[in-house]
Amino acid sequence: MAAPSSSVQRNNLLYRLHLEALNRINVSTAASESIRSQSPPFPPPVSSIRLPHRDAYLIPQVLEYLAKKGYSRTEAMLRRESAHQDAEGRPIITRAEDAGGDAYFKGYELLSRFVDNVLDIYEPELRRLLWPLFVYSFLTLAADYYPKDCSRFMQTYREPFEKEHQDDLRALSPITLPEHVQTNNIAQLYRNNKYRLTLTNMAFTTLVQYLEAHDREGGSVIVNLIHNNLNIVTVDRVAVGAERSLTKLLNQSRESDVPAEDEGIPGHNPGSANTDRNAPPVLAKLALGPMPMEPDLMEDVKAELQEHDAANPPAPGRNSLVEEFEQRIKREPTDDVPSRDTIPYPPSLARDVQMEVQKIKENRDRFKIEGRTGGVGPGVSVCMFTFHNTFDSINCLEFSGDNLLVAAGTSESYIRVWSLENKPLTSPLDAPNSQPCSSRRLIGHSGPVYALSFSPSVALPETTTTNGTSSNISNLTSSHPHYLISSSADGTIRLWSLATYTNLVVYRSHASPIWSLSFSPFGHYFLSGSADRTARLWSTSAISPLRLFVGHDADIEAVAWHPNSAYVFTGSGGADRSVRMWDLQRGTAVRLFTGHVGNITALSCAPNGKVVASADDRGEILLWDLAAGRLLKRLRGHAKGGIWSLDWSVESSVLVSGGADGTVRVWDVAAPEGKVGEGKVVAEGGSGTKVDGQGTAAAKKGKGKEVAVSADQISAFPTKKSPVYKVRFTQMNLVMAGGAYLP
Amino acid sequence: MSVWNPDNITDVAESVGVGTLQKDVVEHLARDVEYRIGQVLEEALKFMRHGKRTTLGTQDISQALRVLDVEPLYGYESTRPLRFGEASIGPGQPLFYVEDEEVDFEKLINAPLPKVPREISFTAHWLAVEGVQPSIPQNPTSADQRHQELLPKGPGANPNLAAISGNDNVAVKPLVKHVLSKELQLYFERICAAILDETNDEYRAAAYASLRTDPGLHQLVPYFIQFVADKVTHNLKSLFTLTQMLQLVTALLDNPSLYIAPYVASIVPSVLTCLIGKHLGSPDRDGPTAHFALRDFAASLLASIARKHGQSSSTLKPRIARSCLKHFLDSHKPFGTHYGAILGLQGISGSAGIRTLILPNLKAYDLVLEQGIADDQKKEQAQVVVAALMRALESLEKDAVNVMNGHPEGNELKEKLVDTIGEVLGAKVFETGRSSLISAVLEKDTTV
Structure with a gap:
């Protein structure tokens, strides 16, 4: 390639000389101009600039010749032109942009040097700039067809991001060609959106000043990147207050692998789901109170409770059931409850009355967990169900609400239901002389089963009914969950009857x-989250979805319901990693939470409706305040690998989690004293931080794997080599955990 | 350059009939193939994650291919990881291939059926009860979980958590290092040496005098107590050492400028050992009854401790009384122990204790005494115990309210006494003939 183009160059020169000789007119150096153009559509003819060695002395010779012949203007012209070329005739690059792929190396190098040396108070903020600029430099290199530079860039600078952005790096690193940039999800996500980042005024000014002062060494490249791809929100440090106070920022620098709440691709104004930078700071109002009861149902329940009270008067000092019921109804003010009319439910049945009555009873009689008393958390009892001989084929586990059934979805496409009490599961369709068995297989899916959900049910003790003989059968029919839904890799959802153990509907x-599926707390509706980036709301009675919740930029990996069933939550993996809250009636997003650094693996909303917990596969649990739309706290302790399940105690004071590290952990949810924001700073900062910070820093240096356990953890219970797939608080505040023993 | 070897591209191209490919095209394609593989892996990892597994399987790959709208690779379905073989096609040119066993069809048909894999089953156990993990075989032992970081650390952490979870054997480092001055260290060494020096009485006396009066010893108190505990445990055979240790404790207790109360709990065990120890001193060297003197000393020391510090620790007296009584009631213990226990009880609880704790048990104890007196070897010791019991009974006399209005005479009285406190003691008491003592002993009948 080199030879023909150099001859072009030489021909060009001769041609110019010829013109000069003939017309004595100036010719613009169009050829060299085109070489300099910034983003060539094809590989820049880098080698074409290089003249063969023997031509190195050509220019002085020509100049000499021109001077001798008296072509003074041409001589001056040639002198001017050759001043920008080095001895070998290559143009001397002064602007960084002209350096081709190298420009991004220079620019990035410049920036990281700046961030390393900048004042401590700006460093944590500015360090957050490195990741988006790394990604955008890399993607620009790939899109501009610098395949070698592109992979070299990745190799050179990826190391500092290995911890926080492992998944993104893995997804991005094979990209080398423009076509890849066009098709890769994550690349598209970054290129089609602006990365939002909040900087304080001073930090931003310092950055801009530095970049302008070092314009030539690559500053302009960075400025371009920032201008084109980043959405930098500048805030006044003083005005924003504690959230960006110096202490907070300095604390953050220690855990610098954690993005701010409003940072990232779905960057947003904290709390609001509105990603527009100029969005009004008004949050959509939420009705987080419990769903009011149907009046008929309420009457029936009250009557039933009165009967119970008459039959078994309460022990002295205890509320009667009716009083308990009244308290429960009256507890909430009326302004934040959703309207019953907006979400239609089928009329209640005798079964619902019985379930409500039992709930009231349990509410009175249960072991109450009131948070940390006397400095120590409550002692929680955990009953562990370990599955053997699974050969890692169980994908998910689910316990029924009446604590009588457990279902497992397997990678062999079938579902298996066991009776926890080892009672035979019979169906009226059984052959008359078939052997009763305590487990049944549900076969129908054509792909691995990833999620299961039982329709709601409540454990009814068998003694509740007055007449002893026929009670058994009526109890079974009334307290058993009626349905089980399952979802699979084949893209279908199936509804199974638990009376006959057959498939009723395919959705x-x-x-x-x-990936994920969940029944509404009142039954009838259910929600599914899929790899097609949508969550869909279904009713058991219709075969098409009622709502589509669209907005996530990656797979929806976890779904959950708000306890009043007026809202749903979805959590996503991939590059999105956000938790969104949707209004069920309107189908719009009402809250958006970002801050996870791993794929979200579990979601759960507190029974009081005020807090949602989300867990990711890096072993962090984040608690979000729904009304304010802000992060409450981060709970750390689980090892890497996924927290598969979360659940809340009935009082919403304790959270329990189980994960791939084979532990069940119990967390204290109650925020530290005082205001949330300040309390957090006290907990993390204050006088004790210095020691702590050094300790963790040393630990990090020593062993990279060590996980710092946050102080909110009440206890941790390891299992014997059994990853915990499911944890569940029963209505009586006992924890049921399920896992598979994997020797 | 790309990891994917461009030669493969050429090979594949040739196999589908594209003879010549430009080098650029090959490289471009190689890069693309590499990217596509990455894409498939990325997708497959998702399936692995949702299968809650940590190993990527062939199933995941085929699912990923299906999602990417590519026909899956058939024939690799296996839950076992594939085995790769390596062959060399030239120097430095390894060729990798999937090992594919050749199966003899005839053999396969005639082979017996393989075992049916075990059914999936579940077991239930308590992972935690009231916040504590029970140590049952289903739960991991503490050794298994050592590598795991289970509890919060650092200043915000709750120190009670560790204790609750049962792994509180973490060495707690004191916040302030206990610094002893050179002088004090030297003093401590000298005192200890002096006390243990059997030959130099003067020296020892001076040491005790110093301990009794010196005001600046507070820092050394824990060290002395540790020293006492140490010596007592290791020198049960040496009456001298034991006595000196008791002396040392006495001296410390006597020192008006020391605040001993916090250390009482750690002093008492040593003193109790000297009081009710099974075998104190060596009978060959010191004579069989020498240890009684030590026990007397210990009893009086214990009594004074209880008197002084009984108020500050509500459980101190009951605890001492309980251990004394336990040893008294244990008939397998030697008489020395019984003797000490009696003295201890007397010292701790006075006559009321004797009335309620010893008197009711004397009848049963009589058997032991009789056997002891009958046995020549133990006779001497038994006599001492009888004397101690007599003394104890006599103490009853002092504060007994004589409410009894006369009592039977002669043999009838003796019988009654024997009936109450046993043969040996009954006779003894009867012999004394003191009516007040007799009535004090018999008073029990009326009070109980």
């Missing part, structure tokens, strides 16, 4: 594997 609409 088809999702185009991709369905």
Whole structure:
């Protein structure tokens, strides 16, 4: 390639000389101009600039010749032109942009040097700039067809991001060609959106000044990148207050692998789901109170409770059931409850009355967990169900609400239901002389089963009924969950009857594997989250979805219901990693929470409706305040690998989690004393931080794997080599945990 | 350059009939293939994650291919990881291939059926009860979980958590290092040496005098107590050492400028050992009854401790009384122990204790005494115990309210006494003939 183009160059020169000789007119150096153009559509003819060695002395010779012949203007012209070329005739690059792929190396190098040396107070903020600029430099290199530079860039600078952005790096690193940039999800996500980042005024000014002062060494490249791809929100440090106070920022620098709440691709104004930078700071108002009861149902329940009270008067000092019921109804003010009319439910049945009555009873009689008393958390009892001989084929586990059934979805596409009390599971369709068995297989899916959900049910003790003989059968029918739904990689959801253990309905609409599924707290509706990036709301009675919740930029990996069933939550993996809260009636997003650094693996909303907990596969649990739309706290302690399940105690004071590290952990939810924001700073900062910080820093240096356990953890119970797939608080505040023993 | 070897591209191209490919095209394609593989892996990892597994399987790959709208690779379905073989096609040119066993069809048909894999089953156990993990075989032992970081650390952490979870054997480092001055260290060494020096009485006396009066010893108190505990445990055979240790404790207790109360709990065990120890001193060297003197000393020391510090620790007296009584009631213990226990009880609880704790048990104890007196070897010791019991009974006399209005005479009285406190003691008491003592002993009948 080199030879023909150099001859072009030489021909060009001769041609110019010829013109000069003939017309004595100036010719612009169009050829060299085109070489300099910034983003060539094809590989820049880098080698074409290089003249063969023997031509190195050509220019002085020509100049000499021109001077001798008296072509003074041409001589001056040639002198001017050759001043920008080095001895070998290559143009001397002064502007960094002209350096081709190298520009991004220079620019990035410049920036990271700046961030390393900048004042401590700006460093944590500015360090957050490195990741988006790394990604955008890399993607620009790939899109501009510098395949070698592109992979070299990745190799050179990826190391500092290995911890926080492991997944993104893995997804981005194979990209080398423009076509890849066009098709890769994550690349598209970054290129089509602006990365939002909040900087304080001073930090931003310092950055801009530095970049302008070092314009030539690559500053302009960075300025371009920032201008094109980043959405930098500048805030006044003083005005924002404690959230960006110096202490907070300095604390953050220690855990610098954690993005701020409003940072990232779905960057947003904290709390609001509105990603617009100029969005009004008004949050959509939420009705987080419990769903009011149907009046008929309420009457029935009250009557039933009165009967119970008459039959078994309460022990002295205890509330009667009716009083308990009244308290429960009256507890909430009326302004924040959702309207019953907006979400239609089928009329209540005798079964619902019985369930409500039992709930009231349990509410009175249960072991109450009131948070940390006397400095120590409550002692929680955990009953562990370990599955053997699974050969890692169990994908998910689910316990029924009446604590009588457990279902497992397997990678062999079938579902298996066991009776926890080892009672035979019979169906009226059984052959008359078939052997009763305590487990049944539900076969129908054509792909691994990823999620299961039982329709709601409540454990009814068998002694509740007055007439002893026929009670058994009526109890079974009334307290058993009626349905089980399952979702699979084949993109279908199936509804199974638990009376006959047969498939009743197949719901088809999702185009991709369905990762997550959940029944509404009142039954009838259910929600599914799929790899097609949508969550869909279904009613058991219709075969097409009622709502589509669209907005996530990656797979929806976890779904959950708000306890009043007026809202749902979705959590996503991939590059999105946000938790969104949707209004069920309107189908719009009402809250958006970002801050996770791993794929979200579990979601759960507190029974009091005020806090949602989300867990990721890096072993962090984040608690979000729904009304304010802000992060409450981070709970750390689980090892890497996924927290598969979360659940709340009935009082919403204790959270329990189980994960791939084979532990069940119990967390104290109650925020530290005082205001949330300040309390957090006290907990993390204050006088004790210095020691702590050094300790953790040393630990980090020593062993990279060590996880710092946050002080909110009440206890941790390891299992014997059994990852915990499911944890569940029963209505009586006992924890049931399920896992598979994997020797 | 790309990890994917461009030669493969050429090979594949040739196999589908594209003879010549430009080098650029090959490289471009190689990069693309590499990217596509990454894409498939990325997708497959998702399936692995949702299968809650940590190993990527062939199933995941085929699911990923299906999602990417590519026909899955058939024939690799296996839950076992694939085995790769390596062959060399030339120097430095390894060729990798999937090992594919050749199966003899005839053999396969005639082979017996393989075992049916075990059914999936579940077991239930308590992972935690009231916040504590029970140590049952289903739960991991503390050794298994050592590598795991289970409890919060640092200043915000709750120190009670560790204790609750049962792994509180973490060495707690004191916040302030206990610094002893050179002088004090020297003093401590000298005192200890002096006390243990059997030959130099003067020296020892001076040491005790110093301990009794010196005001600046507070820092040394824990060290002395540790020293006492140490010596007592290791020198049960040496009456001298034991006595000196008791002396040392006495001296410390006598020192008006020391605040001993916090250390009482750690002093008492040593003193109790000297009081009710099974075998104190060596009978060959010191004579069989020499240890009684030590026990007397210990009893009086214990009594004074209880008197002084009984108020500050509500459980101190009951605890001492309980251990004394336990040893008294244990008939397998030697008489020395019984003797000490009696003295201890008397010292701790006075006559009321004797009335309620010893008197009711004397009848049963009589058997032991009789056997002891009958046995020549133990006779001497038994006599001492009888004397101690007599003394104890006599103490009853002092504060007994004589409410009894006369009592039977002669043999009838003796019988009654024997009936109450046993043969040996009954006779003894009867012999004394003191009516007040007799009535004090018999008073029990009326009070109980």
